[in-house]
Amino acid sequence: MRDNLLALIATGSCASEGQFRTRAEQGHLHYPLPGVGKTGRRMSDIQHLQTEILGQIAAAPDEAALEAVRVAALGKKGSISALLATLGKMSPDERKSEGAKINLAKDAVSRALAERRDVLKAVALDARLKSETIDVTLPVRDASAEQGRVHPLTQVMDELTAIFADMGFAVAEGPDIETDDYNFTKLNFPEGHPAREMHDTFFFNPKEDGSRMLLRTHTSPVQVRTMLSQKPPIRIICPGRTYRIDSDATHTPQFHQVEGLVIDKGSHLGHLKWILHEFCKAFFEVEHINMRFRPSFFPFTEPSLEVDIQCRRDKGEIRFGEGEDWMEILGCGMVHPNVLRACGIDPDVYQGFAWGMGIDRIAMLKYGMSDLRQLFDSDVRWLSHYGFKPLDIPTLAGGLSS
């Protein structure tokens, strides 16, 4: 029996379920088994085994070693499991008393395992926290996350937002698919008027009631929606995608616009000119720039103006804020009283001004891109040349395009 018990202990210590070799496996286990009874087992035998296992648990240096001790003791072929398996061959009385002792040992071992696991977990966490501290003040490395590039159109929209936010403007957005009413009628384009044809519109099939949805030809319906839903004073810019049936080297069917709108009691052309002048200096990053306002026509503004900025054309390059040439940059005007009225604003109390410009065009002018269509080619080589670093966010204080 003594040999049997030693055999059980040795079998239970077999490390087949783990890496950790116990002292028994290493041949260091010698259990003094005095007074071996009928079953070959006494309280002291079980106690010795328990003491041995508790020692191994206390000495386990990490969770992997502890798991090996657990497997060697409580695993399928573990020493305690093997002892439990011998109960089947005992008489009922013996099974009762021996079973209780073995289960007590098993509970003590399980408890010790859980306690040691908690300690080892805490020690491991402590070590990780010490070794994985991050210095958040270190500069960002030129890592792979830095290799992506922001598209020049996105960059320009961010620049516009920074400039106008600084003047107190909010950004308003609306749907690309619009009603004829918001895109044309409320903006003083009369039904059947040739001005509607100027826009070469993508229409959807008419609905049952005869009305037609369309892809917005400008972002002006966003201003309409804002006036219908908010009370003046209003100060917004509306950047976004717009669509017209047009395709050549200088036009794409989908392009981008930014429009601005101010509605207040005393707003006038002087304010408009100041805002546009500040915008042009900030956007083209120059101290001085001359501007020229020419009379024009748009159905939604009266008077309407087209704006040119001073530039120098030199060997295929354009420089802004110097030279004797002019470049058309945007259109603007005082909001037509019919538009104010259609949008629920009393033109005898409020007046406003608005402007609009093509983002694609000003992006090309500022960053020296030659062909509009390249903006939409999705060529990564082009983007790595013309794109912007994602963490260089444009701000007036930090520089728009530095």
Ligand code: 2U9
């Ligand atoms: C409302 C009232 C007035 C927006 C304006 C322009 C002048 C303009 C063009 C520039 C180049 C469009 O991309 S482009 O073809 N836009 O010249 N846009 S005033 O006026 C508005 C808008 C909304 C309610």
